[in-house]
Amino acid sequence: MSIPSTRRDLREQARRSPVLPGDASDDPGIVALEPRRRRRVGRMLGDAALWIAAAAGTVCILLVVLAMTAGITLILFRTGSMSPTIPAGSVAIVQRIPATEVEVGDVVTVDREGELPVTHRVTSVAPGESDAERVLTLRGDANASDDPFPYTVSTVRIVLFSAPGIASVIAALGHPLVLGGLTAGATLLVVWAFWPHAPRRGRPQTRAATRTTEER
Template identity: 35%
Template sequence: MAPRRRERPRRSLWHWLGSALLTFSAILGVIAIVTVAVCAVFGLRPVVVISGSMEPTLPVGSLIFYRTVPATAVSKGDIVTVPRQDGGTGLITHRITEITTKGGVTTLHLKGDANATADPLPYVVSSVGSFVGVIPVAGTIALAARTPLGIAAVATYVAALVAVIVFGRRREKAPSRHTGARRVPPVAAE
């Protein structure tokens, strides 16, 4: 008689949803860890693009990375990130149109690729953020996570993840080896 094949237990929608959620979370975790490690090792800083002044090169909502370098290390045509000179807070990421260094003082003239005119004020700097790379859309996600609706979405996601871990991953009871086995009557000894 051929041995009986064990039937696999049917997977529920809860199980598949839990597996997808845990896999997605693991992927996000790895991406976050790698990004933080790369930024730390290479001295990179992230900035979110919030205006269209550098489109199409740097679309609104992109996450850009820059490395702080001496102002003398950049040249005309480079994309740099510098503190605002108009009294506002924040940073400006534009392209260098003119650079002059006199007596150890570096002055930059910048212009956004999408702007018709150059920035009105020059930037007197000793160091700048030299553009390294961009991840489109990632900045939008980062900014959205800081809004009340984003915080609620993240909290809901975490609650669902905890629910899956605590309640949804319980192992189904393995079927008994004796289940379904037929009994053989004892044989009388002669």
């Protein structure tokens, strides 16, 4: 192997030699790529957060539309009277329907004046004083007997389906401080996404390209 004797030979040997992993930090082209990679990762994370916020907003809008048009809402189960079918801490999606459509075996929510609503299974249905009214006897799946008294209703909310274990999350999201924080975070994300960014600069020349230019 010949020993390079001139500056041109030294440059030619350096250009042909592979760059070892330990020498990456000495390459200005590689060093210049690191901030760009960090900016790309930050933008990807920001975009992901925007998509999540957009999805959450879409769900909220959908729930509002369903509540106004189809009478579909959410209810939280704080007790286990409907266990094991609907354990405590569950969230159920319910829809308001006429009492004339209720059948034995349905799980319904009935409103009680001056008290919290009750959600139990229908064990019997009897006619009311009017054609639109029904007298319902209810019982929780975890209870050994029917509720102490029947309920005379013209409408009820029937349980469509339920999801266990997320009532605490839904309740926390409804807290004013949490709502304020989510609103502020979504606002910052939108401002960050639409804030004008500095124009991208051209790619830095690599060491090989620089040496080729010097040799010319």
